[in-house]
Amino acid sequence: MMLEILTYPDPRLKEPSTTVETFDEELRNFLSNLEETMRAGPGGVGIAAPQVGRFQRIAIVDVSSHKKVTKHHGRLVLINPEITDWDGFEIAREGCMSVPDYTGNVIRATHIKLTAQNENAEIKYFEMEGYEARAVQHELDHLDGLLFLDRLVSRRHDLFQRKTHQKKK
Amino acid sequence: MKNWFMLALVGQDRVGIVAQITDALYRGGCNLGEASMLRLGTSFTMMMMVNTQLDENTLISVIQPTAEKLGLHLHLDQIEGELHPHPEPDVKIVVHGADRAGIVAQVTGELANAGLNILDLETGVGGSDKKPFYFMQIEGNATQGMEALQLALEKLKETLQGNIDINLSPLETFDL
Structure with missing residues (x-):
């Protein structure tokens, strides 16, 4: 069953999500609907539960269909995910199903380490990079009520800020 | 979504240009679409899409007093306005x-x-x-x-x- 996507400026998109405690048939049904909704989207590579109005820490990411991506983990169900380590950064343009007809430049870590539970409540550990790492960071932001709009960088100066010269003591 | 203008203003940079110009437009019943405002050299430059029911001359009379006070040159063109097509660079x-x-x-x-x-x-x-x-x-x-x-x-x-x-x-x- 396709679920309805909340779109900005719907204030519910700012709501932080809560931890998933119960791993049951109802959750698995929801995950299947969430995945169907994700795959029908324009990018079809990621979705977070709050985007369909369920405020629980759940995201699905699958970048394997993207032709240029070589390193990825295939279909990922991420429940109660936590990023434990970040490395490197890169600016790229992002779009979002919840923010139609607008895209913007966002800085994301190029490499992350992540723990999350799967649909069976098993704890998994991942190291990921590139597009997959970007997609996960984007979806996890939704769980904290953040959109890429909250992270837009200035087209002019953000990358080139001069280091402040410190006075010698 | 009819009646769009492209409004351009340029002049010596100083504090308050954006606030005062946009306030005049707002009080005149105008709505802003996309805009680009930035300092080039010591000048401040503004280009904005303005949506209004006013005709060209009335719109000018809404902005002119503020523009003159701030020393800004003004240029106005009626345009075919559309907010939504955002071409993405590749x-x-x-x-x-x-x-x-x-x-x-x-x-x-x-x-x-x-x-x-x-x-x-x-x-x-x-x-x-x-x-x-x-x-x-x-x-x-x-x-x-x-x-x-x-x-x-x-x-x-x-x-x-x-x-x-x-x-x-x-x-x-x-x-x-």
Whole structure:
């Protein structure tokens, strides 16, 4: 069953999500609907539960269909995910199903380490990079009520800020 | 969504230009669409899409007193306004080297012939008075494909004989 996507400026998109405690048939049904909704989207590579109005820490990411991506983990169900380590950064343009007809430049870590539970409540550990790492960071932001709009960088100066010269003591 | 104008204002930079101009427009019953406002040199430049039921002369009378007070020159054109088509750039070109006249014309000339439609271009001059360097960043659409642009750049590099660095890279939008 396709679920309805909340779109900005719907204030519910700012709501932080809560931890998933119960791993049951109802959750698995929801995950299947969430995945169907994700795959029908324009990018079809990621979705977070709050985007369909369920405020629980759940995201699905699958970048394997993207032709240029070589390193990825295939279909990922991420429940109660936590990023434990970040490395490197890169600016790229992002779009979002919840923010139609607008895209913007966002800085994301190029490499992350992540723990999350799967649909069976098993704890998994991942190291990921590139597009997959970007997609996960984007979806996890939704769980904290953040959109890429909250992270837009200035087209002019953000990358080139001069280091402040410190006075010698 | 009818009755759109492109309003351009330029003048010496000072505090409060944006606030006072947009306040005058708001009080005049206007709504803003896309806008670009930035300082170039010591001037402040504003270009904005304005949606209003006013006619051209009445709109001018709404802005003129504030513009004059702030020392801004005003230019107004009625346009076919549309808020929604946002073309996304698919290519980025960065150019830098020792400053001299003609870089922009030379580079963009070749790229235009190879199908580049520029969406966003910014340039700057850095370095010292004696050794200025020039920097330009372009985002746009490769309407004839990346290869055509690549070929144009190869040709440019030969003409410029290594005096200017030009880098072309694809830009991708991640739909998430």
